[in-house]
Amino acid sequence: MDGSKNACLALLAAAAATGRHVKLDNVPASADVQLMLGLLQQCGFRISYPVGERGSLILWPGTPSPAHPELPHAAFIRASYYLVPALLSRYGSAVLPWPGGCLIGERGMGEHFRVYETFGDSVHSDDRHYRVTASGRRLGQVRLDLPFRSRGATIAAVLRAVVADCRLTLGNPNLSPETTTVLAALQEGGWDIHASNEKIALAPPPQSAGHGLSWWVPGDKVEAGTLACALAATGGTGRIEGLHGPDLRLLADLLNQAGIPVTVAPDAVTVHPGSQRGGRPLRAIASLAPDGLDADFEPALMALALSLPGTHLFGDSINPGRHTNLLPQLGRLGARIDALSPTQCRLTGPQRLTGATVEATDIRTGSALLIAALSARGTTTLTGLDQLRRGHADLPGKLRALGADLTELAR
Ligand SMILES: CC(=O)N[C@H]1[C@@H](OP(=O)(O)OP(=O)(O)OC[C@H]2O[C@@H](n3ccc(=O)[nH]c3=O)[C@H](O)[C@@H]2O)O[C@H](CO)[C@@H](O)[C@@H]1O
Numbered sequence: 001m002d003g004s005k006n007a008c009l010a011l012l013a014a015a016a017a018t019g020r021h022v023k024l025d026n027v028p029a030s031a032d033v034q035l036m037l038g039l040l041q042q043c044g045f046r047i048s049y050p051v052g053e054r055g056s057l058i059l060w061p062g063t064p065s066p067a068h069p070e071l072p073h074a075a076f077i078r079a080s081y082y083l084v085p086a087l088l089s090r091y092g093s094a095v096l097p098w099p100g101g102c103l104i105g106e107r108g109m110g111e112h113f114r115v116y117e118t119f120g121d122s123v124h125s126d127d128r129h130y131r132v133t134a135s136g137r138r139l140g141q142v143r144l145d146l147p148f149r150s151r152g153a154t155i156a157a158v159l160r161a162v163v164a165d166c167r168l169t170l171g172n173p174n175l176s177p178e179t180t181t182v183l184a185a186l187q188e189g190g191w192d193i194h195a196s197n198e199k200i201a202l203a204p205p206p207q208s209a210g211h212g213l214s215w216w217v218p219g220d221k222v223e224a225g226t227l228a229c230a231l232a233a234t235g236g237t238g239r240i241e242g243l244h245g246p247d248l249r250l251l252a253d254l255l256n257q258a259g260i261p262v263t264v265a266p267d268a269v270t271v272h273p274g275s276q277r278g279g280r281p282l283r284a285i286a287s288l289a290p291d292g293l294d295a296d297f298e299p300a301l302m303a304l305a306l307s308l309p310g311t312h313l314f315g316d317s318i319n320p321g322r323h324t325n326l327l328p329q330l331g332r333l334g335a336r337i338d339a340l341s342p343t344q345c346r347l348t349g350p351q352r353l354t355g356a357t358v359e360a361t362d363i364r365t366g367s368a369l370l371i372a373a374l375s376a377r378g379t380t381t382l383t384g385l386d387q388l389r390r391g392h393a394d395l396p397g398k399l400r401a402l403g404a405d406l407t408e409l410a411r
């Protein structure tokens with residue numbers, strides 16, 4: 001299993017915010033991570049790759065570029081928003097194009113802006129860019145409550161407190177594995193952090209000049225979940241290693257309830273042989289609530305459900321354009337799915353799918369289509385591989401390792 005793209009992007013921004021030398025291991029070779037590294041270099045951060053250590057890099061502050069660079073490529077990834085704190089610390093302001101990433105509906109930034117304003121920063125935007133300007137005021141303690149548990153806004157608040165060298169009390173935080181990975185990394189650097197579902201309380205290290213750090217990108221839970229669903233959809237068995245097992249707990253519970261025996265170890269998940277009969281229908285509703293289903297698991301579960309008996313229910317109101325992307329593509333394979341609303345749908349399985357040409361319109365639509373294609377009769381051609389490559393180092397290669405008959409036609 002490669003490292004998680006979404007955890008890695010947050011860790012890279014956290015490393016930049018600390019201003020220290022950080023060695024990062026298990027960095028996935030995904031396009032979004034490469035793009036983030038390029039953005040950091042444009043701001044003067046230096047990166048070296050230790051010889052013979054695949055997936056490792058060392059990031060250090062280098063010399064800031066004399067002026068805030070134009071960062072047009074930041075428009076291609078959602079996680080460029082994580083760079084604001086490091087840019088504020090380098091240049092006193094952060095000017096970035098509106099973030100991109102998966103086109104899965106309206107993806108606001110208002111909570112990020114409210115975070116910065118609570119720190120005393122001013123925010124201005126036009127139709128192409130947003131600009132955050134640091135107040136320059138010395139802060140002792142910042143308190144705020146998020147209205148909903150945004151992962152991006154939670155990490156933004158934490159990293160803003162890191163560069164302000166101040167205390168933070170953040171109510172109603174997001175504590176997804178991507179967030180707790182950043183919190184654990186900062187704890188290693190001396191930040192005093194207490195996190196619960198009610199709040200994150202953070203205090204800076206006693207001395208600001210700190211030692212170098214060594215962090216590990218956790219295995220990609222979404223990639224592992226995708227592989228587990230692919231195994232389950234094809235009646236296969238296999239063990240997926242190199243992940244943080246608890247990150248797969250909820251997905252494993254859903255599969256077990258659906259009659260697919262799955263066990264979770266501290267660093268692996270195993271899909272066992274078993275019949276899919278007698279299981280309960282899947283109910284996969286994405287949620288930002290503590291212990292809610294991560295939205296990025298839902299498309300793979302939908303693809304799996306097409307091979308499972310029963311009437312299954314799905315919802316993702318966090319990413320309101322997800323179903324708009326996914327349902328028509330699954331439809332090209334012959335899937336019959338009832339859209340109950342733009343963000344909720346129902347399907348009855350098992351269904352016979354037939355190979356066709358389909359498009360990975362976003363990362364998780366691409367992986368769901370690979371799962372559906374593996375259980376379809378005939379050959380499926382998947383286009384839009386750049387989306388898959390944004391999120392994964394080599395998802396097709398891992399599916400091949402599990403026995404999939406899958407060839408990449410062109411790079
Ligand atoms: C790089 C990364 O980790 N991306 C993940 C992150 O995206 P994303 O950054 O969208 O996730 P957040 O949890 O921060 O936000 C969820 C949703 O809340 C809304 N919102 C968020 C912030 C804000 O300031 N204003 C606002 O309106 C947006 O519609 C957004 O789509 O979490 C999503 C939901 O789990 C995942 O699908 C994405 O894979």
Ligand SMILES: C=C(OP(=O)(O)O)C(=O)O
Nearest residue numbers: 078079101102296363364
């Ligand atoms: C939605 C995703 O990514 P991003 O937020 O970077 O667009 C994803 O990883 O599935």
